[in-house]
Amino acid sequence: MDYDQFIPHNSPDYLFIDWDLGNTCNFSCSYCASFVHDGSIPWVNIDKVDNLIEQIRNNYQSKEFRLYNLLGGEPTAYPKLPQLIKKIKSIDPDTVIRIHTNGSRTPRYWKENCQYMDEVLISCHPEFINVKTTCENINILIENNVAISVMVAMSINSWDKCLDIANKILEKTNVPISMKPLQKILGFEDRMDYTAKQEQIITDWNYNIKPKNILKNFVSSQMKWQSSKTGKEIYVDNVNQLIVDNTNHWRDWYCYIGLDSLFIRSTGDVKVGSDCNPDYIIGNYLESNNIKWPTKPIKCNYDSCFCGADMTTRKLK
Numbered sequence: 001m002d003y004d005q006f007i008p009h010n011s012p013d014y015l016f017i018d019w020d021l022g023n024t025c026n027f028s029c030s031y032c033a034s035f036v037h038d039g040s041i042p043w044v045n046i047d048k049v050d051n052l053i054e055q056i057r058n059n060y061q062s063k064e065f066r067l068y069n070l071l072g073g074e075p076t077a078y079p080k081l082p083q084l085i086k087k088i089k090s091i092d093p094d095t096v097i098r099i100h101t102n103g104s105r106t107p108r109y110w111k112e113n114c115q116y117m118d119e120v121l122i123s124c125h126p127e128f129i130n131v132k133t134t135c136e137n138i139n140i141l142i143e144n145n146v147a148i149s150v151m152v153a154m155s156i157n158s159w160d161k162c163l164d165i166a167n168k169i170l171e172k173t174n175v176p177i178s179m180k181p182l183q184k185i186l187g188f189e190d191r192m193d194y195t196a197k198q199e200q201i202i203t204d205w206n207y208n209i210k211p212k213n214i215l216k217n218f219v220s221s222q223m224k225w226q227s228s229k230t231g232k233e234i235y236v237d238n239v240n241q242l243i244v245d246n247t248n249h250w251r252d253w254y255c256y257i258g259l260d261s262l263f264i265r266s267t268g269d270v271k272v273g274s275d276c277n278p279d280y281i282i283g284n285y286l287e288s289n290n291i292k293w294p295t296k297p298i299k300c301n302y303d304s305c306f307c308g309a310d311m312t313t314r315k316l317k
């Protein structure tokens with residue numbers, strides 16, 4: 001490919017912040033490493049976050065807004081999640097709050113708390129999901145004008161069930177649904193051994209299945225390949241498809257993690273990007289206020305990029 005830029009298409013210039021609130025989850029998916037869901041790390045201490053939110057607001061004030069992507073474990077299992085969201089919005093009104101959830105809380109929970117959420121991304125995990133409740137929750141969020149999107153974790157160990165989940169949600173709701181190919185253990189490079197037929201099913205679905213009506217949208221994460229020489233462009237609506245197409249490789253490119261995206265760990269470490277460069281820590285907000293905010297892009301030294309947030313960060317050759 002002669003493209004030398006992989007950049008956002010038509011989206012505002014915003015900072016993306018993954019914030020891992022703790023590692024408690026009510027599910028224990030077989031492809032999820034235990035340290036992601038075993039509850040060994042306590043939930044974020046809500047009394048200690050003000051200074052961090054202020055620093056992020058001040059250091060990234062040139063951005064149009066800051067998007068907080070709240071993760072776990074399962075973030076809705078954190079009893080103080082509604083308080084945290086209100087606090088972020090009061091310290092930094094120019095924020096978008098996205099909750100990345102397995103969608104398993106009761107309809108009552110979503111009705112009571114969705115007023116503080118801008119976007120909800122539901123990951124459907126086949127070994128534990130209750131599809132009926134999930135569909136009910138999706139429809140509550142749509143009625144309350146929350147932007148919503150659904151991703152089905154396409155585990156080869158529950159393949160038929162995954163197809164059934166995607167089709168049921170398509171039938172019962174009006175939400176954008178994508179199929180996500182998985183690694184054998186999430187966060188590591190080795191992908192599940194999909195057959196060619198399974199890969200084709202994922203590809204066909206991701207390119208062709210659209211919601212029936214126009215819904216409130218997520219902040220756009222549409223990307224594009226661009227050639228600075230010819231001006232030629234190709235749009236990428238769903239970066240997960242790059243994994244299937246085997247085009248998720250940017251070794252030696254300049255990647256803007258740290259300038260466009262951050263990760264706050266439940267331990268208090270603040271690092272650049274999301275999954276990749278796990279050791280590139282720029283400070284710990286629980287130990288000191290001295291965080292070394294990045295000023296330059298970094299050179300990619302990985303063979304592949306698997307995390308959606310990492311892939312959706314600008315990269316120049």
Ligand code: SF4
Pocket residue numbers: 025026027028029032036037072073074102125
């Ligand atoms: S729902 Fe997510 S965090 Fe919880 S066990 Fe499954 S993959 Fe891990």
Ligand code: SF4
Pocket residue numbers: 250251255256257273276277299300301302304305306310311313315
């Ligand atoms: S692997 Fe990391 S450094 Fe490389 S392109 Fe992806 S996010 Fe950037």
